[in-house]
Amino acid sequence: MNRSAPAERLHDLWNNTNGLDAAQVVERRATFGPNTIVAESPSGWLEIVRSTVSDPMIWFLIGTAFLFIWLGDLTEAAVLGVALIPIAGMDAYLHRRTQASTEGLRARLASQARVLRDGHEQDVLAEDLVPGDLVIVPSGAYFPADGLIQSGDALQADESTLTGEALPVRKAPLGLRPVGTGSVTVDGEHWGMAGTRLLTGEARVVIALTGAETLYGEIARLSRATQVDRTPLQDAIARLVQILLVVALLLCVILAGIRYAQGYGAVDALLSAVTLAIAALPEEFPVVFSFFLGLGVYRLARKQALVRRAVVVENIGRISCICTDKTGTLTDGKLTLNNAHPAEGLSDNELLAIAATASRAETADPLDLILLESARASNGKVEAVFPFTEDRLREVAVLRSPKGNCSAAMKGAPETVIGMTTMSEEKRDLWRQRTQELAASGHKVIGVAIRSLQDWSGEEPETGFDFAGLLAFSDPVRPSVADAVREAQDAGIRVIMITGDHARTAAAIAQEIGIGAAEPRVIDGKDLAAHLDRQEARIDFDVVARCTPSQKLALVQALRAKGEMVAVTGDGVNDAPALRGADVGIAMGERGTRSAREVASIVLLDDNFATIVGAIAEGRQLFTNLRLSFAYLLMLHAPLVATAALIPLMGYPLLYLPIHIIWIELILHPTALLVFQNLPSQGMLSHRSKGNRLSFFAPREWLAIGLVGTLASAVILGGYILNLGETVDVPHARSMAMASLIIAGSAITAALTRLGSRSAWIATVAPVLSAFAAIQIEPIATVLHLSPLHPIDWVIAVFGGVIISAGAAFLHQRQDRSTPDAKLFKEG
Template sequence: MDNLPVPPERLLGSDPQTGLGSAQLEERRRQFGENNVTEARPHPLLAVVTASAGDPMLWFLLSMSVLFFFLGDTTEAVVLLLAIVPLLGMDAWLHRRTQASTEGLASRLASTARVLRDGRWQEIAARELLPGDVVEVVPGDWVPADGLVLAEDQLQVDESSLTGESFPVRKQPIAPGNTPPAGADGGQWVHAGTRVLGGKARLWIVHTGANTRYGEIVRLTRTSGQARTPLQQAVTRLVRWILVAALLLCLLLAVVRLVQGHGLVDALVSALTLAVAALPEEFPVVLTLFLGVGVYRLAQRQALVRRAVAVENIGRVSAICSDKTGTLTEGELRLLQCVPGDDLEAGDVAGVAALACGAAAHDPMDRAILAAAGPGAGAVRLASFPFTEDRRRETALVERDGQRLAVVKGAPETVRRLCGLGAAQYQPWQQQLDALAAQGLKVIACASRPLAPGHELTVEPDDGYTMAGLLAFGDPLREGVREAVQTCLQAGIRVVMVTGDHPLTAGAIAGQIGLGHGSPRVLSLDGRQDQELDADELAAADVIARAAPGQKLLLVQALQARGHTVAVTGDGVNDVPALQTADIGIAMGQRGTRSAREAAAIVLLDDNFRTLVNAIAEGRQLFTNLQRGFAYLLLFHAPLVLSAALVPLAGLPLLYLPIHIVWLELLIHPTAMLGFQQHSQAGLRRLPAAKGPVRFFPPRAWWALLLGAGVATAAVIGAYAAGLHWPGDAADPAATARTLALVTLMLCSAVFLAMLSRLAGRMPRVIGAATLASVALVQVPALSSVLLVQPLGTSALLLAVVLATVTGAAVLPLRRALSAG
């Protein structure tokens, strides 16, 4: 894990041996606040009531109940009032579901902490922790805040809530002392929201509350759904037009019923019933739920959504402009290869080079050498001559096993001169250098020589060295990145690597991950002015090397001008323009600056390209789920509204009574919300080339929707007409007709669900539960009498099944159209 900085103001004045003093607490509380990652929330009941007040169905039930009380029909009025209970329950469930991700995150926090203050251990509420506190954690504890490990005993931590990795992580303490370090390796940090699996430790708290990694996740999750997205705006326009059309149709129906002589009450009930049947309140509700589910699922994929528009757009991405360092690669210099000289093994070369490194290495190359070889057992450093740009070498005088040596590492040409190698002698080394450079690796050489007895330690030897070998360094690819890039390419997504590195290095990395089929087109922008750049040249490149921030912005604009939906990754302030311009700006959660995170729509918690690919796959599945959910709503509402209007307009008895609309709404709400929630299983799929603006439904799907809705409407009206003349029920043919039409519509609903979902995931259970409940409400006399329907005979049920089956066949073209994209 990357080295993370330690802000000095958070630990200065704190003694890791005694903890904070009482005199410091009040000032630190004013400066840093409480250790809270969540703000105060309204009472759950009040939140549900507030949310439900905007549900027009509840107002319809109340108004119709009052009307029936006024007319003296107490039973109908009571039934309508009781119907409010399950609707309130669904509103409560929806409210709870939209808050689930945030509360799930907040639940992984400690409630108490064992803290050292004034040299005494005490138990306090975790919210009272402050930067500089020293706390103790034992197995089973949730870590209360972000801190450094001061001391540990076999400490193992479960970090799956932050990294997604399920295996335990070993931790190590920082160097002893009272001075806070400038930074610490990820293995020396523990974070709020993680859990101690084994061992125990003493922690020096650095970040609390919203400043912890976990606190930032909670904060960003809460702000993610505030912006209205383009799809939400489109749905609002759709609902507005449907409402206008429904109002006109309701007025027409009321007038026609009055002209037909059915009376004012009948006209009013007919109009209100049609209005509620036509009311498309499910569309914004389902959209809100799906966006909330998208935010939650992407967070599980380590992609934190800050703006809900990202949930819509992430699945449409057709081009990715990705940083190299830390996203495609590990972001850390590693010693990848050693070429030894005569009489040496490859492992000996790193040992020689390590003798020239300082004991406290701050240079990334020195850290890589020491990590590979260690500091050199038994070697005593006598003198050193540091690296400078002029000298291009670092030399150390050491004593090992009673022998004094001069060891040098630096640029190969510089070391060659110190070794006195001629052109012929150096030729084999030059060949190795060229081969390593072609792989994009940074190469240095190292050499050594014995010191003469009495050599003055202030004098650096400048000749007589023997070449020990070459060391090649690079930033290795992250595990699984090549496979992730290939998945993108196979799905028709362009991947462009943008880096400030040398073109040779960038091209080598791009070839390893398979860009350009292993022969990437590399465009170097070194020294080129923005006005000199050709947009076609930018858009055609696989690799942009030596890129400046403004040039990264030009690349994004060039791809967008060619019809791409562009995702761009960035981590610094200089990436903000590109992040804001891109369709999806993606910031790095570990090494990204605050400016980059604020400008981005998504934050990758693990800085990994694979996470981005997983997020795109999940986004495409979410968009598919939403398409199918909306198609189901349209297929259900069209026959409901058309039959509710056409039957009474023809002068026939009302097809639907208010209680039936309530019944149908109780059916459609949960099935639309629960049915289309499939997870991404098959990964990325290739989308058809987009022509013009992205449409929620392609034209072919709209025609298929009209076909399915038309056949369903005909089936429901046909069932009603057949019921009016059904043999054996002459006493109340209207009740038979109404029941047969309702059963047909409910079976059509089940067929719609089955056809559109392909019975994936939980759908068989949803369909089975909805169908059984509907049949029971009709066939059980005690229930059917309350719902003003009557049990049907076998032949009538068989007719409803046949009509629903024919409707299902008419929906097949829609399923194929949605599957084709």
């Protein structure tokens, strides 16, 4: 939970025990706005009502009820009117659930805050807080904004809202205020976050971030934005719905004409057509997908991955290759100076002094800061600095001493520095060999050189340097990275490390964390372009060393051209092209620049590679659940539509009346939306099957869905026709068909969910109980145009459900062995 604090906002306020004065509050409120973390939604219930009445089922019921009133059948009209209540209620509940991830956040926010202003304690509305306010947070209260803890003893906080971790987190005061002119990273133990609660102690907190800038506010904003974003898969589903709708309408017209020609009359023809239209309308698919999309944003945020674009929820589970930075992602990002190897005639301190002279504090580069802390730069005036760039691989500072003499201090990549010195080739080879040895042990190595300038022309000196020695730094690997890399590779995800380090250093780090084979395959950045230009060349390397931003982008484009779904990590402005060019761009939240965060689709809150793997696992589980939900809808829609069309076309009395379609919809909607999204996670990444499919299901999975749908249609159709009998007992035949359909639906639910949650048990058992009660209780059966079944009828229906569940279970086994592939709906 480390975060960047804007140091300038806290200037001269850290040790101020009186708080802001009235003028400062007014000025800061005008600058930063109110502390509105989650905006109120005044039209929330109006939006729910609007969404509810847009359900075609509502208007189907209303229109059919008026049809029965026109026919004089007031009892049937009343039944349909009463049926409006559960249908509308269910719609309102489900629409409310889709808003819960955003609106529910408000319950975790402080509405009041105790603040010190003008030296006096006062209670104010939380939204009136401004950056710089000194807030007193008592035990049991929520932090009203994101702030740095100034004082407090034995502090513990509940951060489960943001992290999902239930255990208390220790908090400690920050000893010194953040120093600098920009953003300064502060360890998470010193932060009090909006939406989290102080469990023990009393804390004084200096507010740093308010409103949408807080972590809580960013999650809420992203959740709201996701509801209006559209993704390629969402567009594909919308087109599918449009096609099915046109086909359904054509079938309805044909069915109505045939029924009328068969002599059943205009009312029967109209009812059969309308019933088929509602049964065939696949409105659940876009609703279910949108619901899962919003759910994904919330779950990934709990995994420390903030989603900035909805499409990433669709893509994250299909990642097949991760191109990751080394520093700060695979490693801690905290360099330490391990060894100094000065040239002959120089001491360690003299070597460090030359390197410090070629360093600048204003860059905030960790390596420069270490050198400036380790040694004092040479005295004199800096005349010019030729900065380090990705293509130059060196930094040169020209210094004029108090006596007026000029000299140039240089540090940079050892091979570059050595090549610009006056050493003999034999000595150059010795220092290159020592560089290789240090790099092979996982060290980041820089070379240092110096040159006297007699008549400096103002240009950068490029030759004539005296070699001063080598400095070796190390950046420890994060403890969780090796396990995360192994988990990703075991699941079929390629991991390619991209770094600016020396090839030997990169290979040593890659070998330590297990990237690639026992001996990681390394390619140098300068050789990458030639390798990628060969069309037949395979991208079979594990590490790219000395890589520039343009080379990183070229690698991403080449991987995507070969069908990989690529995730890229980055933190700097120079990473922006690769982040934008990837399928999933992942910016670092702690040390990433604003440019990187703006173009990325995910922002990591902890800059940890393990978080990427956890997000992919969550995305794959979510996508697997979505596929199971769609499979459920297809398996039940197929027999529903088939029997709604075939029975009237064969000249038999109508099987489904409007009230029966309502009954089925009351089962379909909550099961597809609520049960499958709640399936338990497998915990680990599942393996990605080989090959790139362009369909939502594999051919064998489509075959299983088709067989289950056909089998269910045969069971329902056979049960209806065989039970009509010579006397044409329609209520009894209809009861048998409805019992078979509902039991089949419960069997499919049980097989696909494996009864892995309480909601799965309810969705399996409740429909069967409703069928038994509606059919066997005669007054209810009469209203529903049914009649009680014999025990043998129920046995036959249950036996059919068992057979159907076997086919659905086969599909779930296929789901376990496969996860979304790289090109799955990639282009919509």
